Amino acid sequence: MATEVPKNSEGTPKWKNNHSHSNGNLPQNMRRQIISQQRKSLPIASVEKRLLEEVRKHDILIIVGETGSGKTTQLPQFLCNGGFCRDGKVIGITQPRRVAAVTVAKRVAEECDVELGQKVGYSIRFDDTTSASTRIKYLTDGLLLREALLDPLLSRYSVVVVDEAHERTVHTDVLLGLLKDVQKARSLERRKDTNGVTLKEENNVQNRVSLKPCEGSKISPLKLIIMSASLDARGFSEYFGGARAVHIQGRQYPVDILYTHNAEPDYVDAALITIFQIHMSEGPGDILVFLTGQEEIESVEKLIQERVQKLPKTSQTLKVVPIFSSLPSEKQMLVFQTAPPGFQKVILATNIAETSVTIPGIKYVIDPGLVKARSYNHRTGMESLIITPISKAQALQRSGRAGREGPGKCFRLYQESEFAKLADSTTPEIKRCNLSNVILQLKALGVDDIMGFDFMEKPSRTAIANSLEQLLLLGALTDDYKLSDPVGSQMARLPLDPIYSKALIVASEFRCLEEMLIAVSMLSVESMFYTPRDKMQEARDARKCFTSVDGDHLTLVSVYRASAECLEKSRLAGSKEKKAEKTLNKWCRDNFINSRSLKHARDIHSQIRGHVEQMGLHISSCGDDMLQFRRCLAASFFLNAALKQHDGSYRALASSQTVQIHPSSVLFRAKPECIVYNELIRTNHNYIRNITRIDPLWLPELAPQYYASQN
Ligand code: CDP
Numbered sequence: 001m002a003t004e005v006p007k008n009s010e011g012t013p014k015w016k017n018n019h020s021h022s023n024g025n026l027p028q029n030m031r032r033q034i035i036s037q038q039r040k041s042l043p044i045a046s047v048e049k050r051l052l053e054e055v056r057k058h059d060i061l062i063i064v065g066e067t068g069s070g071k072t073t074q075l076p077q078f079l080c081n082g083g084f085c086r087d088g089k090v091i092g093i094t095q096p097r098r099v100a101a102v103t104v105a106k107r108v109a110e111e112c113d114v115e116l117g118q119k120v121g122y123s124i125r126f127d128d129t130t131s132a133s134t135r136i137k138y139l140t141d142g143l144l145l146r147e148a149l150l151d152p153l154l155s156r157y158s159v160v161v162v163d164e165a166h167e168r169t170v171h172t173d174v175l176l177g178l179l180k181d182v183q184k185a186r187s188l189e190r191r192k193d194t195n196g197v198t199l200k201e202e203n204n205v206q207n208r209v210s211l212k213p214c215e216g217s218k219i220s221p222l223k224l225i226i227m228s229a230s231l232d233a234r235g236f237s238e239y240f241g242g243a244r245a246v247h248i249q250g251r252q253y254p255v256d257i258l259y260t261h262n263a264e265p266d267y268v269d270a271a272l273i274t275i276f277q278i279h280m281s282e283g284p285g286d287i288l289v290f291l292t293g294q295e296e297i298e299s300v301e302k303l304i305q306e307r308v309q310k311l312p313k314t315s316q317t318l319k320v321v322p323i324f325s326s327l328p329s330e331k332q333m334l335v336f337q338t339a340p341p342g343f344q345k346v347i348l349a350t351n352i353a354e355t356s357v358t359i360p361g362i363k364y365v366i367d368p369g370l371v372k373a374r375s376y377n378h379r380t381g382m383e384s385l386i387i388t389p390i391s392k393a394q395a396l397q398r399s400g401r402a403g404r405e406g407p408g409k410c411f412r413l414y415q416e417s418e419f420a421k422l423a424d425s426t427t428p429e430i431k432r433c434n435l436s437n438v439i440l441q442l443k444a445l446g447v448d449d450i451m452g453f454d455f456m457e458k459p460s461r462t463a464i465a466n467s468l469e470q471l472l473l474l475g476a477l478t479d480d481y482k483l484s485d486p487v488g489s490q491m492a493r494l495p496l497d498p499i500y501s502k503a504l505i506v507a508s509e510f511r512c513l514e515e516m517l518i519a520v521s522m523l524s525v526e527s528m529f530y531t532p533r534d535k536m537q538e539a540r541d542a543r544k545c546f547t548s549v550d551g552d553h554l555t556l557v558s559v560y561r562a563s564a565e566c567l568e569k570s571r572l573a574g575s576k577e578k579k580a581e582k583t584l585n586k587w588c589r590d591n592f593i594n595s596r597s598l599k600h601a602r603d604i605h606s607q608i609r610g611h612v613e614q615m616g617l618h619i620s621s622c623g624d625d626m627l628q629f630r631r632c633l634a635a636s637f638f639l640n641a642a643l644k645q646h647d648g649s650y651r652a653l654a655s656s657q658t659v660q661i662h663p664s665s666v667l668f669r670a671k672p673e674c675i676v677y678n679e680l681i682r683t684n685h686n687y688i689r690n691i692t693r694i695d696p697l698w699l700p701e702l703a704p705q706y707y708a709s710q711n
């Protein structure tokens with residue numbers, strides 16, 4: 001079934017190790033020339049015509065090509081030049097990761113020589129840069145699902161490209177099922193216009209009211225393209241009824257793989273040592289390090305900076321750039337910039353750099369073999385984040401990053417015998433996450449029979465049942481599992497986890513929506529506080545001003561309020577916006593608050609506020625009545641309540657699991673009798689984080705649907 005698309009005409013790599021394109025100082029016309037050259041040298045460039053023909057011939061096409069071959073940046077431009085943007089139609093390209101959507105859109109806007117947000121734009125949760133003139137639109141897979149709520153036939157799109165499909169995020173999987181339906185429904189509508197269809201045919205398209213077009217709108221067929229970096233296209237092809245698959249020949253230079261002799265007890269330390277070894281004794285070329293999250297990246301960044309100081313002056317030539325999803329978007333583009341002359345760039349990345357984002361110039365990869373992933377316990381119905389070993393497929397992708405422009409080296413910080421034990425490929429996320437979120441969305445899209453939905457890989461019956469039960473308890477569904485009105489539909493409209501959406505609705509009744517908006521925004525970002533190793537006591541002292549004896553939610557609210565006050569004061573004193581921001585950054589430094597995280601939380605806050613205003617929820621503050629707010633937290637997060645046991649650990653009431661308060665919680669020492677929490681992380685313990693002290697008697701009073709029947 002699969003066909004080979006030929007290599008570049010000469011068949012030899014035309015790669016140049018020239019990545020000065022990211023150097024913003026070059027004159028415009030030179031920059032343009034370089035970009036144009038780079039585009040022409042991409043493996044996909046020589047097959048533009050051929051690909052366009054394939055897309056014209058087939059309604060569903062699977063494109064497989066190695067990372068860096070130009071799929072994400074080039075194909076949409078080919079399609080646009082090939083006429084798929086006519087009549088105001090849009091080409092949508094979905095990405096599992098926000099960072100990819102943002103950085104690629106910026107790059108493509110530059111390649112097209114247009115301003116971002118005009119012909120090329122991106123749209124991710126809490127950040128939309130598109131306009132009516134946008135024709136090439138990068139967006140997250142989750143966001144396209146949300147768009148389907150408002151426009152079930154996705155009528156503005158002529159082509160939807162599901163990119164990075166091999167990642168098999170839960171949103172990608174649901175999207176694939178949905179797009180199948182939308183495509184059928186659109187071709188049916190089209191034929192109705194011309195020669196009519198039978199009732200049977202009509203019934204074959206899922207019986208969804210939502211798949212009817214709006215009155216008077218003209219429907220054209222939808223092209224679907226599935227793109228993947230994993231060479232095996234069979235799964236996708238079978239799912240789409242034997243769809244056509246095309247392979248783009250990539251170019252890969254040899255990569256030396258090095259394993260450690262012994263198991264490394266501390267991979268962060270091992271990574272640091274390896275970075276410095278490469279820097280001091282290997283040749284030039286940039287280094288890419290895979291780490292597991294923002295917190296780890298930020299701490300490694302600081303450690304590198306500290307250790308660089310100890311090197312001889314002439315060797316202090318490391319330029320560290322982090323990349324992770326919650327990094328503010330203006331900072332994300334820094335990874336693509338070349339290091340100053342004579343410097344070696346060290347990119348500290350999460351899994352983002354595995355296939356989603358291709359960074360030029362990398363010669364060395366450091367791979368600790370770990371990833372932070374969602375994990376779901378079917379017995380307890382609880383989802384947690386856990387640092388787990390990657391799969392063989394992921395290890396190969398990671399090492400591949402070192403051989404794109406020339407021979408490279410990959411340092412695996414584990415033993416070869418460990419590699420052999422890794423799973424071949426990663427389990428799709430849909431098999432290891434709580435499904436409440438997607439089930440709520442599917443219900444809102446009119447898919448009532450979740451078990452009957454055409455999933456590429458069906459989640460287990462228990463997982464579906466657990467999530468339905470949870471939605472029922474949150475009041476999002478009626479007793480016969482239909483979306484409830486208005487609570488369920490309101491919850492589906494908010495771009496948040498159902499439990500947070502519900503918390504906002506509850507809070508409007510408790511007259512503390514101001515506080516809940518803050519709490520939810522602050523909970524939506526990672527690591528608000530930071531504690532440098534050399535200033536532990538200072539950091540602790542600074543934190544005391546915000547600490548609430550009632551717990552982390554109230555502490556976060558205090559931080560937010562204090563930061564808002566600082567900003568307000570500075571503005572009142574006549575400071576311009578830039579100056580006020582600076583004052584706030586200083587305030588953050590003084591108080592050991594992570595200014596990046598705070599900024600992100602402020603952005604999220606203003607967006608969700610917009611949503612709840614639109615929904616007409618009553619926004620008021622409980623002022624200093626924190627009892628009221630705590631009762632509201634109990635009413636919202638009753639599914640995550642826990643009681644203290646004799647030994648100081650806790651029993652989660654919903655699952656009977658034993659959990660412990662994470663040392664970062666302000667309640668770590670106080671250990672109150674009864675609490676509600678928001679996050680479960682598994683390391684060597686089941687740790688819970690973001691915790692508030694509550695009165696156990698509130699539970700049957702505020703959540704009788706759950707606790708009254710249990711007692
Ligand atoms: O999607 P695929 O992995 O096939 O490749 P791509 O993301 O389209 O990347 C093609 C080329 O564009 C690579 O050489 C990247 O390094 C480059 N690129 C870039 O320089 N800056 C970006 N923001 C994105 C891509």
Ligand code: MG
Pocket residue numbers: 068071072073163355356
């Ligand atoms: Mg790509």
